Amino acid sequence: MDITAKSKTLNLKLDVEAIRKDFPILQTTVWGKPLVYFDNAATSQKPFVVLNAIEEYYKETNSNVHRGIHYLSNKATDQFEQSRKIIAAHLNASPEEIIYTRGTTEAINLVAFSFGEAFIKEGDEIIVSQMEHHSNIVPWQMLCERKKAVLKVIPITEEGELKLDGFKKLLSPKAKLVAVTHVSNTLGTINPVEEIIEAAHAKNIPVLLDGAQAAPHMKIDVKKLDVDFYCFSGHKTFGPTGIGILYGKAKWLNEMPPYQGGGEMIRKVTLDKTTYNEPPLRFEAGTPNIEASIVLAKAINYINQIGLDAIAKHEHELLLYATDKLQKINGLKIIGTAKHKTSVVSFVVEGTHPSDIGMLLDKQGIAVRTGHHCTQPLIDFYKIPGTVRASLAFYNTFEEINIFVKALNKAIDMLK
Ligand code: PMP
Numbered sequence: 001m002d003i004t005a006k007s008k009t010l011n012l013k014l015d016v017e018a019i020r021k022d023f024p025i026l027q028t029t030v031w032g033k034p035l036v037y038f039d040n041a042a043t044s045q046k047p048f049v050v051l052n053a054i055e056e057y058y059k060e061t062n063s064n065v066h067r068g069i070h071y072l073s074n075k076a077t078d079q080f081e082q083s084r085k086i087i088a089a090h091l092n093a094s095p096e097e098i099i100y101t102r103g104t105t106e107a108i109n110l111v112a113f114s115f116g117e118a119f120i121k122e123g124d125e126i127i128v129s130q131m132e133h134h135s136n137i138v139p140w141q142m143l144c145e146r147k148k149a150v151l152k153v154i155p156i157t158e159e160g161e162l163k164l165d166g167f168k169k170l171l172s173p174k175a176k177l178v179a180v181t182h183v184s185n186t187l188g189t190i191n192p193v194e195e196i197i198e199a200a201h202a203k204n205i206p207v208l209l210d211g212a213q214a215a216p217h218m219k220i221d222v223k224k225l226d227v228d229f230y231c232f233s234g235h236k237t238f239g240p241t242g243i244g245i246l247y248g249k250a251k252w253l254n255e256m257p258p259y260q261g262g263g264e265m266i267r268k269v270t271l272d273k274t275t276y277n278e279p280p281l282r283f284e285a286g287t288p289n290i291e292a293s294i295v296l297a298k299a300i301n302y303i304n305q306i307g308l309d310a311i312a313k314h315e316h317e318l319l320l321y322a323t324d325k326l327q328k329i330n331g332l333k334i335i336g337t338a339k340h341k342t343s344v345v346s347f348v349v350e351g352t353h354p355s356d357i358g359m360l361l362d363k364q365g366i367a368v369r370t371g372h373h374c375t376q377p378l379i380d381f382y383k384i385p386g387t388v389r390a391s392l393a394f395y396n397t398f399e400e401i402n403i404f405v406k407a408l409n410k411a412i413d414m415l416k
Contacts, residue, residue, distance in 0.1 A: 066281075076290055083296060086297040097249065108210065109259075114258070115252065123149065126149060129153060152170045160338050185213045187338060190214070218308060229248050256283075326347060329408065335382055349388075
């Protein structure tokens with residue numbers, strides 16, 4: 001289970017070739033061509049340390065948590081709770097503020113339901129933005145429908161940045177929650193979340209950040225941000241599928257009713273009345289995804305060992321390199337040109353459809369995503385059918401960008 005990547009050096013330079021050896025899937029071929037995996041925003045690949053830990057869990061630990069008195073059950077429980085502590089430390093939170101969910105989507109739904117039950121009433125307003133993923137729109141629409149509340153939308157600029165003046169105008173006494181993405185999955189925009197939180201808190205309005213596209217790329221400090229809720233998905237953060245994290249400030253979690261009923265979340269059940277457990281278990285009804293919860297901490301340790309600063313530096317260099325190369329292609333328009341971006345490049349090419357380009361790239365071994373990326377209101381804003389999105393991770397290389405650009409030129413020639 002040792003990490004082969006010897007990447008953490010003082011000058012923040014990654015040894016990408018060594019890192020790539022940690023990811024067996026990166027050595028595979030697609031349609032006879034070496035895989036170029038540029039769909040990291042949809043899901044990331046997994047290093048050996050994660051793959052081995054999954055196998056090890058089922059071979060050596062598998063048992064249910066919090067219930068048994070036998071050896072394996074205690075071992076599983078210890079590892080499950082130890083993982084919570086590692087994830088809490090990674091976010092600078094307390095373990096009681098870390099809730100295991102299935103992913104970002106479930107984390108947001110949990111807040112929309114439970115926070116909504118406790119704090120939202122008719123006429124209240126929830127603020128989202130034009131660039132949200134559907135999972136940070138639909139749960140709030142459902143809440144608004146249930147409670148007769150109103151959804152308000154932060155406008156964006158053509159470059160794909162939030163209009164902060166427009167945002168501040170929405171901070172009325174009726175506004176009860178701001179829910180925005182930390183990083184846009186379609187545009188790569190890194191939103192000025194410190195400023196958003198400060199402005200909302202000045203009016204006593206709590207803030208939820210969708211960190212699905214931030215957690216794989218940057219250090220998150222929930223205390224420093226002073227954010228009220230933060231969530232991300234394990235599978236985008238080099239960990240397993242089916243696990244996600246919701247951080248919630250204790251002051252809110254303590255006041256929120258359960259999201260689902262069942263085992264684990266109770267203190268005492270009689271047929272007349274049930275009392276509930278304290279957070280976080282109050283929000284974790286039923287048998288959790290034990291293996292993935294334990295293994296997520298291995299993924300977090302892995303990226304911390306490489307170093308998030310070194311990761312961010314390499315990814316930024318990849319972004320600049322790819323942007324420069326793509327801008328030189330005739331008829332290609334980059335969608336999302338914010339000043340602060342993660343390593344995501346979305347684009348359209350005049351006279352072509354994104355899905356045709358995606359298919360022709362696939363045949364050359366290159367995995368990108370095409371379409372609306374679960375951000376239909378954003379795609380509508382740009383009045384385009386969708387984009388081709390290349391989303392890069394720290395294991396991607398400049399050489400892969402060269403291969404991608406060559407393949408893209410070939411695809412465009414074929415389509416025109
Ligand atoms: N928010 C953003 C910004 C995302 O990119 C995604 C995944 N594409 C989600 C939320 C939903 O994440 P999941 O499907 O893992 O719940």
